[in-house]
Amino acid sequence: MFNCNVIAIDLAKNLFQVCKTDKNGKVIYNKAISRAKLKELLIKEKKSLVAMESCSGTHYWARFAKQAGHYVKSINARQVKAFRQGQKTDANDALAISVAARQSHIKESRLLSVQEQCLQGMECMRDLLVKQKVSLSNQLRALLLELGHAIAQGDAKLIQAIPEILEDAENELTHTFRFSIQVIFRRFIDTIEEVKLIEEKLREIVKEDQICTRLQALEGVGPVCAILMKIALGNTTHFKNGREAAACFGLTPVQHSSGGKEKVGSISKVVGSKKLRSALYKGALAVVCQLEKRESRSQKDIWLRELTVRRGKKVAAIALANKTVRTAFALLKHNKEY
Incomplete structure (x- = not known):
């Protein structure tokens, strides 16, 4: 794999820095190109080692390079940093990726398929909604606690307490404050329903997936953990x-550890x-x-x-x-x- 040209790509959104080196490590070019030009370059170039840092877009470009007939190596950004010389520029970063790609001891990062990326994306969205639900719950509890309304832990207790507080005409809460609490509370309820919808889809995937079913037999492994392990x-x-x-x-x-002493x-x-x-x-x-x-x-x-x-x-x-x-x-x- 290392007896070929290396095309190192410093990934970005629209403008990519590409450094091409020969099998001896000599730089052939190091230039910035657009997204469309990068696709043309990967299609036209002969079989090479395409290297890039593990970041946003890595899996897409790795799949594209493989379809174009290239070898692909994705490297952790921390490992690439050790090979960068001079100041941090796109050109120096691309050259560092090229050097790091030739090191046999550096372990490459794992690349995901489209299906795995979609599954990972669903879990990320579920996680985001759960964080938003917790944030909304904490906001409601904190504001009402400052006004003397202590609410017990748990979503069910909060859902039960908020309507009672809003309907109580003797608690001296202003009309505009009640309206604002109701808006946030409605958002909280909607977020709970959205979490349930995504979790339902994830459970359907887990039931149909043999790997996830086998993994759930392990101690302490539920649907979410099974998906992440898969x-x-x-x-x-x-x-x-x-x-x-x-x-x-x-x-x-x-x-x-050092000098034979293990710590x-x-x-x-x-x-x-x-x-x-x-x-x-x-x-x-x-x-x-x-x-x-x-x-x-x-x-x-x-x-x-x-x-x-x-x-x-x-x-x-x-x-x-x-x-x-x-x-x-x-x-x-x-x-x-x-």
């Missing part, structure tokens, strides 16, 4: 083993798939909490109970999430049931 682990050839997948998702301790710390809060790790952790924590209320049914339950006693619930939940990812990888790689 997107992350759909191409099992991207990882060598389950341990590498768990490390990629940020479920392994950070190491800072192992906590999990990193910077690297990894934060959304997937959060979903796995919440599911695993629910399993750990439920384990206290029932008897152990398997060797995994015994291991988890002993770990909880020894290290606490949160460490046990992360350990279970790690094991869940490694088990899911093995299931998908060998096409087996749990």
Whole structure:
């Protein structure tokens, strides 16, 4: 793959910086071109290694380059930064991508299909609506609490309390304030319904998808977590083993070792798939909490109970999430049931 020209693309919205180097690393050109010209260039160029940073548009351009007959390599922006020389310009960025693409030790980022991107987009929209629902709920509670109306936790309590407060003529709320509260409350109700609609569509997809059905058999894995794991682990050839997948998702301790002395710390809060790790952790924590209320049914339950006693619930939940990812990888790689 590396005995060919490299076409490094610094992606943007309309104007792209393209750096072409030969197999010896000599720059042939480094220029800015439009979106239409980039498509023409990829079609006309002979088979090359097309490299780009992992960012918005990467999956689309990677699929387009593959259809044009090129090799494709997507690289994390943090890894590219180490190879940039001089000030940050589009030309220097494109050249850095070209240099980084030739490094055999740099692991490329995974590319998604159109179906996987659409599924990921649906989950992002659901997540956005949930955040908006929580934001609206907090706003209503905070404003009314300042006026002496304390509302219990939970959406059901809020939905019950707001109409009662608005209909109470003796609470001294002004007419305009009541109107504003009603507007925000209506938006809150609409957002809840919109979340339910998207979740219903996601549940339909999960029921029809064999991979998601198999993944839901794992402890602490629900529909949302199954979708996120399918997107992350759909191409099992991207990882060598389950341990590498768990490390990629940020479920392994950070190491800072030198001179033969190994120092192992906590999990990193910077690297990894934060959304997937959060979903796995919440599911695993629910399993750990439920384990206290029932008897152990398997060797995994015994291991988890002993770990909880020894290290606490949160460490046990992360350990279970790690094991869940490694088990899911093995299931998908060998096409087996749990």
